[in-house]
Amino acid sequence: MSYDVITISREFGSGGRTIGKEVAEKLGIPCYDQEIIEKLAEESGFSKDYIEDKGEYATHKNWFANAFASSGTHHGSSNQDYLWVLQRRIILDLAKAGPCVIVGRCADYILDKEYNCLKVFIHASIEKRIEHILANYGERKESPEKRLSDKDKKRKAYYKYYTETEWGVAKNYHLSLNAGVLGVERCVDIIADIYNME
């Protein structure tokens, strides 16, 4: 089977972003991650920080409040819904342009009907993720445990809200890997080998 796109869903701090980038390098295809945020910022006029905050990490509660607020709306729908529609189109355009790796942003769900996606989920233990976020983003006022737990909850809620399916449930992916135990290199090899298989 040949795949059009590799989608990488990942827990925050699991190394999924690095794995996506390295898989793409190994296969000689582009990897889209922050580029999607940049395109969203460019097309919507919202700042990248606003998009990150109100996008993948927004809570259902916020959307609900926004949907009925006079502010936070755009052409009659909430800003989040407007960003979702833009994001969907951007991701469909990227997939149309040729084989690629897409990290996050519900690409697995968005592309599922029209493209043959290899759907990957990357996770790691809480200890490994704490190591990763402290090394990459440093200390914050909130404990690393709290930061991770908040991100997980919000990402899960966002995914559920727009896709009506469960984020992180094994059967929604072709392949789920614990990058903390297997290591980045091994994960990259497994994904690239499956992409290349007949």
Added chain:
Amino acid sequence: MSYDVITISREFGSGGRTIGKEVAEKLGIPCYDQEIIEKLAEESGFSKDYIEDKGEYATHKNWFANAFASSGTHHGSSNQDYLWVLQRRIILDLAKAGPCVIVGRCADYILDKEYNCLKVFIHASIEKRIEHILANYGERKESPEKRLSDKDKKRKAYYKYYTETEWGVAKNYHLSLNAGVLGVERCVDIIADIYNME
């Protein structure tokens, strides 16, 4: 990292049992699956059918009823709890005897603290699982969809009841594979390669 045991949790009809057997053959180590039921039958005096019915596929409701019933008890605890204790000991003994593959029976949870397990979850689409059960077990009075959905629910409830963790959630395994898409052979290779890695 070297692993003591490979545990294979699987959806009914996903091909997980075949994958476990073939991984073990490839690695030259034993695979325990039906052997655990046989040992349980031998040690408890219950029939294999009773164990299969009251074991992995029992519902919480049944256990609850049994726990307060005068029948269905053994030395003051429910038959299911008694079988769980026996099963736990049998699985710990098997792991102690040397490297092996163990299919199902919550071995991932039972061995987690004492052994270095490579924890695998095997799943497949509903269509592939229907094909599999019709080919292997034939038609029944109930539709294949109903049979699969009942088994999933019961297995999930059993796992949750005894382990207090979620069955089929990616982060509870090192590796989750869709055997319907990847194929048995590819799954066997991935698992055996990881087991063999330094």
